[in-house]
Amino acid sequence: MTNDTEWIIISDSSKRVSSLGEKFAIPIAVRSEAIDFVTTTLFESFTALAVARRGKNDNDGNFILDVKVKPHDVQKEWEEEIESIPGVVCSGLFLDDYADPIWVTSPDGSIDIYLPEQK
Structure with missing residues (x-):
């Protein structure tokens, strides 16, 4: 940025x-013709299980894979590698310092604001 x-x-x-x-x-948004290749690569490279969302595409028509990983397995390099x-x-990984503030709402209506150095 x-x-x-x-x-x-x-x-x-x-969340x-x-x-x-x-x-x-x-x-993870994937082009339709690459679904099988990407799913196999994710499993072989990251031991991640990918399931395509049925009937759900992103705004550009790409398929969305929901990729399940073991907690604590995700490494900072994964975003670029994936x-x-x-x-x-x-991907839905945001492992670099992309966001300036992160606003988190609570059920009681309160909002906590986290700045990059507080993440």
């Missing part, structure tokens, strides 16, 4: 985890 761009993430408190893979699968697999459009 350039210095003149601010990227804000807004989430609810149910907070101490480790990726703890509660949720990681979404996104370099032919056919992968993007």
